Amino acid sequence: MELPHVKLELSGAEISGNLDERNPPICLPNQPSDASLLALDIGGTLIKLVYFSGGNEGNEQIGSGNATPGGELRFVKFERRRLGDCLEFIKSKKLIHDSGIITGLSNGHVAIKATGGGAYKFADVFKEKLGVSLDKLDEMDSVVAGANFLLKKIPGESFTHMDGKRTPIEINQKNLFPYLLVNIGSGVGIIKVTGNKIFERVTGTHIGGGTIFGLAKLLTGCTSYDDFLKLSQQGDNLVLDLIVKDICGELACQKQGLSASTLASSFGKVIDSKRKLSDYRAEDLATTLLSAFTYNIAQISFLVAALLGLKRVFFGGSYIRGHASTMDNISYAIDYWSKGQMQAIFLRHEGFLGALGALMSYENLDVDDLTLEDVKEQVKLVNHLDLFTIHL
Known part of the structure; x- marks a missing residue:
């Protein structure tokens, strides 16, 4: 059976509710409410899930053909070790059904867009438990597509954070590119984005969020990254x-x-x-760890941006967590090393770039619609920058 396709309607998209909320819903006022939209980013430690909730969520009539527009993109994450809970969530929300755009395989099977290494590792589990295939997408493509979507289509998405104060940043749509995207996951990827679908991974470091949390577990005994962040708020790094x-x-x-x-x-x-x-107190160890890694990531980011002549650096990734000290440390370091000539900018949905990018890839969505200015060709990287490239 050939399933119908539904276009992702992005016109009028905006953040719903409280702007200070973590990962607030994004309203899609013109999206048909019976659309089936679901995408996953299965990373090294977290599963990030983005899904569309129309007016019929939880109703047995979902997928019945009701095309009343309006609904929200919602954001949920699970620790990867809780994969079973993620599968149950998908079932309970009835996010997979026989109408919508979750299709595209020649044999008629339902497929979910997914990115991240776990999309390969757990493909058989999704097939066995949910009866769906995973349409696997390139992780870097997805991260960049997600960032471009947020920066071009969602007002109020980006902000600076210095001395505990969050300040919204209005992005000039005609002057967005080029920019540097620093994605802090288990490792850190640093990407120069020069247009829609036009980017190059410049460098990266394996010393990232996974390193911080791994050492934190050994040194402080904390069992989750959020617990580590809470500990870091109560410590004094000058002890160590x-x-x-x-x-x-x-x-x-x-x-x-x-x-x-x-x-x-x-x-x-x-x-x-x-x-x-x-x-040593666990709190002091946690604060010292957080300072060490956030300052280091920021300094690497500054050096790459300086070599490329970029003034604007966007930070994303699940290990930022909207955490005030993390963002303050990064902002201070960028400001210090650039002598005030460069800004660190953060995103409200920083941990869901990959999942959002996967969502953007559904059939019938022309992602070129996101481009407001034609980008004729990619700017070539500085030749000597290759010396700094780390192939992870």
Whole structure:
């Protein structure tokens, strides 16, 4: 049986409800409410799910042909070890049915758009438990498509965060490209985006969110990343971090024009200490870890942006979590190293870029509609930048 196709209607899209809410719904006022829209990003530690909820959600008549427009894109995440809960959620919300655009296989089987390494690893599980196939999409393509969608179509999506204050940023649609996208997942991918579907992965680092959490579990005993972030809010990194004042003293700092509080070495005080790991508070260890990695990721991002001549850097990925200290650390480092000439900009749906990009790929959606200005050709990367490329 050939299933009908439904176009994804993005006109009039906007954030619903409280703008300060984590991952707020996105209203699609012109989308037929009986549309079946579901996409997944199955990463190393999290499953991110984006689905469309029309006025008929939870009603047995879903998919009956009612084309009344209006509904929301909603965002849900599960730890990957809770894959079973994710499958039950999909069942309970009746997100798979025989009308909609979740199709496209020649044999007539229903297929869900999915990206991330887990789309390959767990394809058989989805087939066995839900009777669906996973239409696997390139992860980098999906992340960039998701970012472009949010930046071009969703007012109020981007913001800066400095000293605990969130400030909305209005994006000039005619001047969005090029920009640098830093995606902080288990590792970190750094992408130069020069247009719709036009991008290049410049570099990256394997020392990312997975590294932070792995060390945090060993050092603090925390069992979830959110618990680690809570711990980090209650600690003092100066218990373990070495700052400039510790090396040369307050007076010498003043004479040399140095900031006494500048971080000189993460965990540097441990070298001369006789304390054992058990003598340190978990809160102080967590704060020190968070500072070390966020400052480092920001500095790498600044160096790449500077080499490419980019002033605007967008940060996404599941390990940001809308966490104030994480964003403040990144913003401070970008501002410090660029001498105020570069901004760190964050996204309200930072952890769902891949899933949103997968959603954008459904048949009959012309993603070129997202492009407001024609991009004739990709700007070539600086030749010597290849020296900095890390192939992960």
